[in-house]
Amino acid sequence: MYHPAPQNRRDFIKFSALAAALLGFAGCTTLQRNPRKPRPIAAGAKIRLAQIGCGGKGYSDIMAHEDEEVVALCDIDWVGTPNPWDTKPGEEPLSNVKKLIARFPNAKRYTDYRKMLLEMDDQIDAVCVSTPDHMHFLPAYMAILMGKHVYVQKPLTQTVGEARELLRIARLTGVCTQMGNQGHAGEGIRLVKEWHDAGVIGDVREVNVWTNRPVWPQGMPAWPKAEPVPAGLDWDSFLGRAPDRPFSSEIHPFKWRGYVDYGCGALGDMACHLMDAAYWGLDLGAPTSVELKKIVGASPVAFPTSAIVEYQFPARGGKPPVKLTWYEGGLKPEKPAQLEANRELAQGGQLIVGSKATVYDGNDYCNSPRIIPAELHRTMAPNFPPKTIPRVPQGNPHKEWTAAIRAGQPQAAGSNFEYSVPFTETVCLGSLAILVGKKFTWDATAMKTSLPEADQLLYPTYRPGWKPAELA
Incomplete structure (x- = not known):
């Protein structure tokens, strides 16, 4: 199978430097040049996990690891939307985030993943990322630079360039990775x-x-038309690197994917x-x-x-x-x-x-x-x-990933980035074809299509000014 090489040097330097700067914390550029190796997990010890994105798919992702040590939870909305479909008769519907607060009362809660990773750096071994697609890359990128193992929901990234950069730094650090396409463990x-x-x-x-x-x-x-931002929702963090737009309930929750x-x-x-x-x-x-x-x-x-x-x-x-x-x-x-x-x-x-x-x-x-x-x-x-x-026991991709972490074997997780990055690139190219509306050829080695307008979409764009000096 084709295994992608890093981007060409000009695009790689431009993209990785921008991504590092956007994280907005001292030392990120140094980490980008010299990323950390992961901490070995002692025999019999639990893996210390942090979850980024808790209200949707993140709920089931972190619950799949409830037998590990869940030390931190990060979400943009700690009120959330009540979930009547997962409520027993006679019980008041609770949002997924409220359920997680009750289930993991000792886990520290954040709305900014950067602050969480910085403050709890020495207390986190691994990170699950279950945010909207456009914000998969930056949390995963920062976590890998800091030597954290990562489980990232599908699609791994929104663009080809992001996917290839994650593979590059995962190779450098030796962290264990997994994309959340669970059928791959089946x-x-x-x-x-x-x-x-x-x-x-x-x-x-x-x-x-x-x-x-x-x-x-x-x-x-x-x-959609602008609406007032609901109390408790950090809309700026939802937007992340995306263009500045007003809040609408037609975007968040759930409807952002379109x-x-x-x-x-x-x-x-x-x-x-x-x-x-x-x-x-x-x-x-x-x-x-x-x-x-x-x-x-x-x-x-x-x-x-x-x-x-x-x-x-x-x-x-x-x-x-x-x-x-x-x-x-x-x-x-x-x-x-x-x-x-x-x-x-x-x-x-x-x-x-x-x-x-x-x-x-x-x-x-x-x-x-x-x-x-x-x-x-x-x-x-x-x-x-x-x-x-x-075969993967019980077809469980989460257990497959934690077993790889304990063994110190990045290849042991089936949808690790060596596999899921080239697969993600293929998926992203399909979405790109829908966006440009034309046929294009693809040179994976040169990381180039036959259409200039398609090439412009191989890398993400970043919201001007989204480089906060303070993380709080």
């Missing part, structure tokens, strides 16, 4: 790879992947799950071109209501080239002839079309891949290859 993705590598499905030249997302608003024609300033749209959200089996199992590496084939609900401020994106991947050794087509917003490929007449394609899933057999999985995480039709699967099953790829 059984299904391993079956697909074993079947393909053993020649069960033959040569694959076509892959189709689709999702019913977005289930949040997209295609909005303009930015806006280009904060999210990556349906493709960025779900491709890290749905494309994972094909990307890993077929050893796809970097695409040679990406093209927007269809768009519905185009917008200057948001991702569209639906789209189709086509990736072209080159031949890899003895493997043929692959066309991978992404469908979103309810769009799907045609029903394959191999699927039984009484079955329809699921709301989301994938078809990996081989010369000997087609693999179909009708869920988001490749939980149950099957050869279609079902009768062919039953016929072929006795000759399936042995399970040679190591």
